[in-house]
Amino acid sequence: MLGNGNQTKMTTVLVTGASRGIGLEFVRQYARSGYSVIATCRTPEKANQLTGLLKGAVNILVEPLDVASDKSIQALNQVLNERAVTIDLLISNAGILINERFLDWNRDSFRETLETNAVGPAMLVQSLNPFLSQSAKVVQLSSRLGSLDWGGKGMSDGDSYAISKVALNMLTVRLASIYEGSKRIAVSISPGWVATEMGGPGATLAVEDSVSKMIPTIEALTVSDSGRFIDGKGDSLPW
Ligand SMILES: NC(=O)c1ccc[n+]([C@@H]2O[C@H](COP(=O)([O-])OP(=O)(O)OC[C@H]3O[C@@H](n4cnc5c(N)ncnc54)[C@H](OP(=O)(O)O)[C@@H]3O)[C@@H](O)[C@H]2O)c1
Numbered sequence: 417m418l419g420n421g422n423q424t425k426m427t428t429v430l431v432t433g434a435s436r437g438i439g440l441e442f443v444r445q446y447a448r449s450g451y452s453v454i455a456t457c458r459t460p461e462k463a464n465q466l467t468g469l470l471k472g473a474v475n476i477l478v479e480p481l482d483v484a485s486d487k488s489i490q491a492l493n494q495v496l497n498e499r500a501v502t503i504d505l506l507i508s509n510a511g512i513l514i515n516e517r518f519l520d521w522n523r524d525s526f527r528e529t530l531e532t533n534a535v536g537p538a539m540l541v542q543s544l545n546p547f548l549s550q551s552a553k554v555v556q557l558s559s560r561l562g563s564l565d566w567g568g569k570g571m572s573d574g575d576s577y578a579i580s581k582v583a584l585n586m587l588t589v590r591l592a593s594i595y596e597g598s599k600r601i602a603v604s605i606s607p608g609w610v611a612t613e614m615g616g617p618g619a620t621l622a623v624e625d626s627v628s629k630m631i632p633t634i635e636a637l638t639v640s641d642s643g644r645f646i647d648g649k650g651d652s653l654p655w
Contacts, residue, residue, distance in 0.1 A: 433510030
């Protein structure tokens with residue numbers, strides 16, 4: 417049903433990193449609200465929770481996407497092209513956190529973190545540009561650890577992660593400046609400390625609560641919000 421052009425136009429959202437955690441919950445909640453959802457993840461055949469959502473749902477399309485791979489991004493483009501998809505909302509959620517001890521850094525893990533959390537989202541949004549609607553919203557899942565003002569405080573072994581989220585935040589600002597004069601919107605949003613595989617069991621927010629807070633905030637975004645770094649409620653966070 418996605419992109420067949422014969423039915424009432426629904427808002428289309430594309431979510432990255434939808435196999436689990438916050439991405440999976442975005443898919444669940446947007447699908448429940450009647451959005452057309454393109455749920456992407458690295459290995460759909462292993463994403464049992466995601467494919468479980470397909471039962472009885474006609475508005476979810478699952479497609480493979482590794483944001484760190486140009487080949488994978490190109491393959492997704494081909495699918496979107498064939499289906500003549502227009503994306504109203506991009507939830508750029510895929511991310512990794514590799515714990516490393518202070519001054520025990522490792523070039524490979526830094527590279528992998530930057531590839532996934534910053535370079536990948538940049539290459540993806542560039543490649544999806546022709547599919548974004550004129551008033552598309554591009555939402556980057558960032559983190560308080562990416563705040564320069566706060567010095568990335570809050571996690572002692574997350575330096576590469578914090579650095580990658582600073583870069584991601586600059587991507588948001590650059591996109592917002594590119595979108596200036598149009599109706600497109602780019603924001604960075606911090607979901608809070610969320611009980612997922614990444615956030616761990618000690619986190620203060622359940623994934624359902626984090627996402628149900630972010631969805632109305634994203635819905636309410638207007639052009640004047642473009643380029644902002646916000647929390648789930650829409651309050652500004654310091655860069
Ligand atoms: N949880 C928190 O407390 C918290 C706080 C601040 C910000 N965030 C941000 O929120 C986002 C989601 O986090 P989460 O807590 O849901 O993490 P999570 O439970 O670890 O899930 C991460 C998701 O990203 C996917 N992913 C990783 N590398 C990928 C790649 N190269 N291409 C495509 N997908 C990839 C994973 O897929 P696989 O199944 O293939 O590994 C998984 O679906 C991240 O950007 C994270 O930095 C989370």
